[in-house]
Amino acid sequence: MNTKMYLSGLIAALMIFALTGMKFPDAAKQQNTKELNMNFESVPVGKIPTGWKVEATNQRGPLATWQVTEDKTAPSGRKVLSLTKTNHTSGSTFNLCRAPQFSFLNGEISVMVKANKGMEDQGGGVIWRAKDKSNYFIARYNPLENNFRIYYVKEGARTMLASARIAIPAHQWFELKITMNGDIIKGYLNGKKLLEVKDDTFKDAGGVGLWVKADGKTSFDNFHVVAQ
Amino acid sequence: MNLRRTNVRFRLTLWYSITLFIILLLYAGITILLTYLNLRNNLDRQLEKDYEVIEEMIEIRPDNTIGMDEDDDSFLQERWVEIRTPSGKLLYNSRPFTGQDLPEWTPTENMLMKMTFTSLTTKSHLRLRSLIAKTNIDGHTFILRLFRPEGPLFKEINGYLLLLGVALPLALIISAFGGYWLAGRLLSPVHKMTETARQIGANNLTERLPVDNPSDELGRLAVTFNDLLERINESFERLKQFTYDAAHELRTPLTAIRSTGEVALQKPQEAETYREIIGSILEENNRLTNLVNSLLLLSRADSDKFILNRENADLTELTAQTIELIQPLAEEKKQTILFKKGLSPILSTDKTLFRQALLNLLDNAIKYSPENTCITVELNKTGTEVLIRVTDQGDPVPDELQKKIFERFYRLDKSRSRKSGGTGLGLSIAKWAVEVQGGKITLTTGNLRGNTFIIHMPIT
Numbered sequence: 262m263n264t265k266m267y268l269s270g271l272i273a274a275l276m277i278f279a280l281t282g283m284k285f286p287d288a289a290k291q292q293n294t295k296e297l298n299m300n301f302e303s304v305p306v307g308k309i310p311t312g313w314k315v316e317a318t319n320q321r322g323p324l325a326t327w328q329v330t331e332d333k334t335a336p337s338g339r340k341v342l343s344l345t346k347t348n349h350t351s352g353s354t355f356n357l358c359r360a361p362q363f364s365f366l367n368g369e370i371s372v373m374v375k376a377n378k379g380m381e382d383q384g385g386g387v388i389w390r391a392k393d394k395s396n397y398f399i400a401r402y403n404p405l406e407n408n409f410r411i412y413y414v415k416e417g418a419r420t421m422l423a424s425a426r427i428a429i430p431a432h433q434w435f436e437l438k439i440t441m442n443g444d445i446i447k448g449y450l451n452g453k454k455l456l457e458v459k460d461d462t463f464k465d466a467g468g469v470g471l472w473v474k475a476d477g478k479t480s481f482d483n484f485h486v487v488a489q
Numbered sequence: 490m491n492l493r494r495t496n497v498r499f500r501l502t503l504w505y506s507i508t509l510f511i512i513l514l515l516y517a518g519i520t521i522l523l524t525y526l527n528l529r530n531n532l533d534r535q536l537e538k539d540y541e542v543i544e545e546m547i548e549i550r551p552d553n554t555i556g557m558d559e560d561d562d563s564f565l566q567e568r569w570v571e572i573r574t575p576s577g578k579l580l581y582n583s584r585p586f587t588g589q590d591l592p593e594w595t596p597t598e599n600m601l602m603k604m605t606f607t608s609l610t611t612k613s614h615l616r617l618r619s620l621i622a623k624t625n626i627d628g629h630t631f632i633l634r635l636f637r638p639e640g641p642l643f644k645e646i647n648g649y650l651l652l653l654g655v656a657l658p659l660a661l662i663i664s665a666f667g668g669y670w671l672a673g674r675l676l677s678p679v680h681k682m683t684e685t686a687r688q689i690g691a692n693n694l695t696e697r698l699p700v701d702n703p704s705d706e707l708g709r710l711a712v713t714f715n716d717l718l719e720r721i722n723e724s725f726e727r728l729k730q731f732t733y734d735a736a737h738e739l740r741t742p743l744t745a746i747r748s749t750g751e752v753a754l755q756k757p758q759e760a761e762t763y764r765e766i767i768g769s770i771l772e773e774n775n776r777l778t779n780l781v782n783s784l785l786l787l788s789r790a791d792s793d794k795f796i797l798n799r800e801n802a803d804l805t806e807l808t809a810q811t812i813e814l815i816q817p818l819a820e821e822k823k824q825t826i827l828f829k830k831g832l833s834p835i836l837s838t839d840k841t842l843f844r845q846a847l848l849n850l851l852d853n854a855i856k857y858s859p860e861n862t863c864i865t866v867e868l869n870k871t872g873t874e875v876l877i878r879v880t881d882q883g884d885p886v887p888d889e890l891q892k893k894i895f896e897r898f899y900r901l902d903k904s905r906s907r908k909s910g911g912t913g914l915g916l917s918i919a920k921w922a923v924e925v926q927g928g929k930i931t932l933t934t935g936n937l938r939g940n941t942f943i944i945h946m947p948i949t
Contacts, residue, residue: 408544421537422603425625426544445602455625459602 300337322349359470366466379477734898857883885934
């Protein structure tokens with residue numbers, strides 16, 4: 262009797278499920294996600310991660326030197342990725358170290374940033390949906406100006422999309438995070454949402470990377486990208 | 490205005506000017522638009538810079554009110570700034586705003602999702618460019634509105650418009666005059682040609698149009714027209730010559746008939762004499778009839794309406810019949826006609842025309858060969874044609890006259906030919922009769938004596 266009852270119950274449940282057209286909740290939520298998690302601990306000192314590229318927007322002179330260095334204050338352990346030498350004096354150059362092979366359309370990017378030096382500019386941030394070295398979105402914090410901003414760079418020209426004034430002292434690690442969903446960009450500093458903007462200048466997926474302007478010298482750690 | 494009635498020079502200038510006007514207008518429009526967009530973009534970049542400065546200057550007091558030190562910073566004395574809460578409540582506006590009447594404004598969610606640039610006009614008709622941006626100052630969210638007057642932008646555009654307003658009509662007038670002058674120069678050969686062509690008539694067909702440059706279009710037109718005139722002149726000359734010759738040929742027998750008749754009427758004559766006179770008149774009449782028949786035949790030939798009546802014919806038989814037909818004439822001069830028969834080809838031909846052509850050649854041979862001579866007719870066949878050779882024993886036709894003897898009314902020895910009853914049209918008719926069937930007549934001459942006329946008839 263018990264077996265028969267169980268079977269009848271199971272068949273009835275399956276029929277109801279089929280008739281109501283319900284989906285299994287887990288299957289509905291399942292999405293293709295890709296992750297990039299770089300704490301630079303496995304990268305030899307003096308190198309950059311494999312597959313990454315050093316480039317510059319509006320390049321005038323040699324490219325800046327990006328390398329993994331040892332830093333006792335590193336949030337992840339003992340290694341960070343730093344822009345150690347600019348090798349040029351151009352104030353309009355944006356120094357890039359990016360992972361072009363990683364394709365990002367929507368998702369979340371976070372990184373720990375520490376502004377080390379810079380007379381004209383300090384700090385830095387992340388880039389995403391990068392078509393090439395001259396076309397991408399940026400979110401960056403500048404401790405000299407005390408502002409956190411989102412821009413887009415199109416054919417090398419930078420246009421501000423949103424700005425927030427906030428003071429974070431230099432030489433301290435802070436977390437910079439953005440989320441992108443369609444054309445909505447949100448910007449966070451140390452976990453606090455400060456910016457929200459809508460822009461569809463770049464609609465297609467592109468590479469991700471790190472960004473430092475002019476003569477800024479900055480260290481990065483825990484570069485974490487979740488692409489959906 | 491009916492443009493078709495105006496001259497080409499005017500029309501060229503008009504179209505040229507209209508085209509130039511449209512191009513200049515488009516150029517001016519695009520230039521003004523690009524200038525405006527560029528100036529407006531510069532204004533937007535200035536507003537962005539203003540934003541960056543203002544963002545640094547905003548001071549939030551402990552009681553959450555906005556503080557801006559306008560006295561210490563000349564920046565604020567020149568710029569228009571408005572700070573509002575996200576719901577739109579006004580918190581601050583800079584001093585230059587005093588007395589300005591901005592239109593009512595309420596922020597929308599969509600507007601605040603990005604930095605927005607808009608143009609607006611105050612109630613006192615002042616045009617402004619504004620930047621609207623949501624900003625976060627030390628954790629507090631505000632709406633910043635910054636303004637810059639668009640006056641300098643439009644002043645520059647108006648200056649440019651003024652410049653174009655003067656330069657454009659001036660350029661148009663200069664180019665229209667230039668175009669009119671240029672069109673006049675280009676068309677001057679046409680005027681010369683028109684004047685010359687107007688003066689050309691039947692009396693001066695040798696006049697020709699002036700050719701300045703035979704390589705250009707007008708030069709080629711003039712050369713073509715001159716060629717046409719040349720052909721018309723030649724035709725006209727031939728026609729004149731033909732009319733003259735025909736009249737002359739007709740007049741001779743008519744004069745003879747008239748003279749004979751007058752002589753007969755002067756005094757009573759014997760019956761035998763009258764018979765002789767009537768016989769003479771009939772002979773002249775016969776010549777006239779032959780001449781008129783020949784002219785009629787040539788007239789039909791010239792009209793291009795002649796219809797060939799081709800049929801398969803045995804040329805040997807046809808030649809023999811023709812020789813037989815003319816034999817009495819040869820016998821009168823004690824001449825013999827020797828027919829050397831070759832192959833006996835069957836050919837598709839118009840028998841009447843072929844017979845006419847051969848008859849005329851034989852008649853010619855008889856007339857120009859001395860008495861007691863032999864005229865040879867030879868029939869041969871090659872791969873593509875049948876050759877009929879008629880060889881006489883007359884004086885050889887000089888080389889330079891060999892083409893002329895086929896012309897109408899041309900005679901080598903005019904007096905002798907007329908005496909012998911020739912019309913001067915025989916060879917012309919023979920040539921036409923052969924050529925109209927796709928053949929040709931050639932002439933070869935002996936060193937001392939004899940001419941051979943060869944009829945070439947194609948084998949189709």
